[in-house]
Amino acid sequence: MAARQQNRSSQGRRRASHSMESVLTEAVALLDEAGAPALTFRALAQRLGGGVASIYWYVANKDELLDLATDHVIGSILSDVEALPGGDDPVDDLRAIAVTLFDAIVARPWLGAYFMRNTNAQSNSLRLYEHLGAQTLRLDLTARQRFHAVSAIIGVVVGSAVDLGQEPPQEVLDGHLGRDEFLGRAAQAWRELDPADFPFVHGIVDEFDGHDDADQFRSALDLTLAGLRLQAGT
Amino acid sequence: MAARQQNRSSQGRRRASHSMESVLTEAVALLDEAGAPALTFRALAQRLGGGVASIYWYVANKDELLDLATDHVIGSILSDVEALPGGDDPVDDLRAIAVTLFDAIVARPWLGAYFMRNTNAQSNSLRLYEHLGAQTLRLDLTARQRFHAVSAIIGVVVGSAVDLGQEPPQEVLDGHLGRDEFLGRAAQAWRELDPADFPFVHGIVDEFDGHDDADQFRSALDLTLAGLRLQAGT
DNA sequence: AGTACGATAGAACACCGTTCGATGCTGTGC
DNA sequence: GCACAGCATCGAACGGTGTTCTATCGTACT
Numbered sequence: 328m329a330a331r332q333q334n335r336s337s338q339g340r341r342r343a344s345h346s347m348e349s350v351l352t353e354a355v356a357l358l359d360e361a362g363a364p365a366l367t368f369r370a371l372a373q374r375l376g377g378g379v380a381s382i383y384w385y386v387a388n389k390d391e392l393l394d395l396a397t398d399h400v401i402g403s404i405l406s407d408v409e410a411l412p413g414g415d416d417p418v419d420d421l422r423a424i425a426v427t428l429f430d431a432i433v434a435r436p437w438l439g440a441y442f443m444r445n446t447n448a449q450s451n452s453l454r455l456y457e458h459l460g461a462q463t464l465r466l467d468l469t470a471r472q473r474f475h476a477v478s479a480i481i482g483v484v485v486g487s488a489v490d491l492g493q494e495p496p497q498e499v500l501d502g503h504l505g506r507d508e509f510l511g512r513a514a515q516a517w518r519e520l521d522p523a524d525f526p527f528v529h530g531i532v533d534e535f536d537g538h539d540d541a542d543q544f545r546s547a548l549d550l551t552l553a554g555l556r557l558q559a560g561t
Numbered sequence: 562m563a564a565r566q567q568n569r570s571s572q573g574r575r576r577a578s579h580s581m582e583s584v585l586t587e588a589v590a591l592l593d594e595a596g597a598p599a600l601t602f603r604a605l606a607q608r609l610g611g612g613v614a615s616i617y618w619y620v621a622n623k624d625e626l627l628d629l630a631t632d633h634v635i636g637s638i639l640s641d642v643e644a645l646p647g648g649d650d651p652v653d654d655l656r657a658i659a660v661t662l663f664d665a666i667v668a669r670p671w672l673g674a675y676f677m678r679n680t681n682a683q684s685n686s687l688r689l690y691e692h693l694g695a696q697t698l699r700l701d702l703t704a705r706q707r708f709h710a711v712s713a714i715i716g717v718v719v720g721s722a723v724d725l726g727q728e729p730p731q732e733v734l735d736g737h738l739g740r741d742e743f744l745g746r747a748a749q750a751w752r753e754l755d756p757a758d759f760p761f762v763h764g765i766v767d768e769f770d771g772h773d774d775a776d777q778f779r780s781a782l783d784l785t786l787a788g789l790r791l792q793a794g795t
Numbered sequence: 796a797g798t799a800c801g802a803t804a805g806a807a808c809a810c811c812g813t814t815c816g817a818t819g820c821t822g823t824g825c
Numbered sequence: 826g827c828a829c830a831g832c833a834t835c836g837a838a839c840g841g842t843g844t845t846c847t848a849t850c851g852t853a854c855t
Contacts, residue, residue, distance in 0.1 A: 342819070342834060368812065378835035380814080389812065444727060453751075453762065460761030472780075473761070474768040478724075479781035485723050486716030493678060517687075527694030528687065531708040538708070546706075547713035553791050554784030576803055576850070602843065612804035614845080623843065 343377035350375065350385050354396045363437045366392075394450075397441045401451040404431045408458055417465040418552050418559075424459055425480050429544050432488040439492030443481060456481075466559040476555050483551050487544040507537055577611035581629075584609065584619050588630045597671045600626075628684075631675045635685040638665045642692055651699040652786050652793075658693055659714050663778050666722040673726030677715060690715075700793040710789050717785050721778040741771055 353374045357366045368389070372379045386392045404427065411423050432438045443452060459480060463473040514536035522529045587608045591600045602623070606613045620626045641661050647654055666672045677686060693714060697707040748770035756763045 344820095344833075367810085369810085372835095379812095380836080381834050383813075384833060443724070453759075457759050457761050460765065464761055464764070470765050471768045474765040474772070475777060475780035476784070477761075477765075478777050479717070479784050482720030482724070482781050483713070483716055483785075484720070486718070486720030489719050489723060490677070490712075490716070525687075525691050527691050527698055527707070527711075530698070531694065531704050531711075534705050534708040543709060543712050546709035547716050547785070550710070550713050550788030550792070551717075551781070551784045552788070554787035557787050557791065558784070578802075601841085603841085606804095613843090614805080615803050617844075618802060 343375055343381070345375055345377060345381065345385070347385050350382060350392075351396055351399045354392060355400055358396065358437045359435060363440065366396075393441055394444065397438065397444065398450045398452065400431075400435060400438065401442075401455060404428065405451050405455050405458070407431070408455065417462040418556050418561075421459065421462045421480060421555075422548060422552055424462070425484055425548055426545070428455075428484050429487065429541070429548075432484070433491065433541070436488075436492045439485065439488030442485060442488065466555075466561070468559055472558060476558075479551050479555075480548070483544070483547050487540070487547060490543075491540055510538070511536055577609055577615070579609055579611060579615065579619070581619050584616060584626075585630055585633045588626060589634055592630065592671045593669060597674065600630075627675055628679050631672065631678065632684045632686065634665075634669065634672065635676075635689060638662065639685050639689050639692070641665070642689065651696040652790050652795075655693065655696045655714060655789075656782060656786055658696070659718055659782055660779070662689075662718050663721065663775070663782075666718070667725065667775070670726045673719070673722030676719060676722060700789075700795070702793055706792060710792075713785050713789075714782070717778070717781050721774070721781060724777075725774055744772070745770055 350371070354366055354371055357370060357374065368379050368382055371382060375381075382392070386395065407427050408424050411420070411427065413420055432442065456477065459477050460473065463476050466473075466476075468476065514532050517525075517528050517532045517535070520528060584605070588600055588605055591604060591608065602613050602616055605616060609616075616626070620629065638661070642658050645654070645657050645661065666676065679686060690711065693711050694707065697710050700707075700710075702710065748766050751759075751762050751766045751769070754762060
């Protein structure tokens with residue numbers, strides 16, 4: 328009985344049988360390969376070897392598809408976070424979690440735009456949120472300070488991620504122009520500004536040229552964490 | 562001679578004559594009234610009383626339209642920033658600028674998604690960037706620290722703005738549900754979680770319920786600025 | 796007057812999310 | 826063994842989007 332569905336690609340070929348898992352997996356694969364604009368119902372259907380309308384049996388609309396796909400990968404990020412060793416210093420643990428988050432977004436730039444979009448549902452986002460917050464319970468803070476601290480850390484991650492998630496302006500996607508070259512070109516434009524009008528920009532253009540996004544994020548995070556440490560009075 | 566174009570709505574009526582200014586103004590008006598999805602070439606053309614393709618004479622594509630519209634409003638934000646009094650403490654001045662930015666995004670939620678998308682051009686964004694950076698010149702920091710400090714502050718603003726710019730889930734847009742009511746409902750769901758699994762969430766749910774976004778932003782900003790002050794050694 | 800050119804516009808194209816109605820497949824009660 | 830119910834699937838169509846093509850108008854200059 329029912330010895331068919333375990334081998335869905337043998338001779339059936341007429342109809343495709345999916346599953347929530349496969350839909351989400353392929354959706355994430357599309358997002359990973361070519362970013363948010365690549366995830367269309369038609370492309371996804373073709374990849375699943377089925378029809379367009381079939382996807383709507385698993386998902387109400389595109390927003391829900393995005394939400395579920397996002398939650399799907401946040402699940403694996405959650406695993407990474409839970410695998411973190413954890414040490415004496417809660418602030419260091421907060422930093423480690425935040426860095427893990429950032430790394431995950433670097434690997435999947437499209438995540439930046441949808442990250443933490445749905446804190447409401449019983450999703451993995453909430454568990455991640457709890458993980459961050461748990462560290463603040465080890466600090467001497469008020470409830471409000473804890474709430475704001477976690478929001479601030481997520482804000483730093485998202486803020487850096489948005490900068491990062493921006494699609495490069497077409498030339499680098501085509502491979503005609505490397506990222507460093509693109510940065511260098513912008514830097515050159517900055518150098519040609521009037522130093523009297525733009526003293527600051529002139530002062531940091533060398534830092535901007537060829538800068539590392541991870542460094543930038545780490546610095547922003549450390550500023551926030553330093554402030555937090557001060558607040559906790561340790 | 563040429564006593565026509567100053568009164569383009571009298572009897573001409575056949576053809577519409579626009580200008581870069583009017584295109585951008587109406588585009589911003591559409592964004593302000595109903596958010597990003599409301600800005601379509603057809604809606605904009607109708608508003609300008611002209612054809613769809615005419616807009617392409619002023620603008621290469623929608624991305625450029627968004628960039629220019631964004632830069633247009635950033636110009637007025639820049640005026641607000643330049644009107645700021647400015648005091649003894651550079652960090653306080655940084656805070657004032659950041660708060661001005663945040664307020665502008667609160668007034669125009671769609672800005673959050675596009676803010677600081679193009680630091681490359683000779684735009685108003687760059688001037689705003691310079692304004693922020695100018696304050697760091699009054700602090701005892703290295704060039705790299707200054708670069709990272711400004712990035713961090715922008716990151717906090719953008720991070721908070723993204724949270725804020727999220728379209729509410731349809732019910733509140735229809736007016737069927739107030740924002741506070743919506744927050745309260747989510748809070749209630751949090752309260753019903755197992756306190757053993759979610760100690761942090763339970764501890765801050767009262768803070769989350771009916772929280773003020775401005776407070777949240779201010780706290781995140783203050784953490785970063787406290788860290789910066791520590792770094793500058795004042 | 797004729798012409799070059801800045802500026803406008805309608806129609807069409809390809810693609811998108813979404814819906815509708817019909818159709819195949821599968822397990823269940825007779 | 827067979828009709829039936831419902832789960833799952835799909836093709837085709839609809840309305841809407843950004844974008845392009847081509848034709849045209851109006852104005853200023855020679």
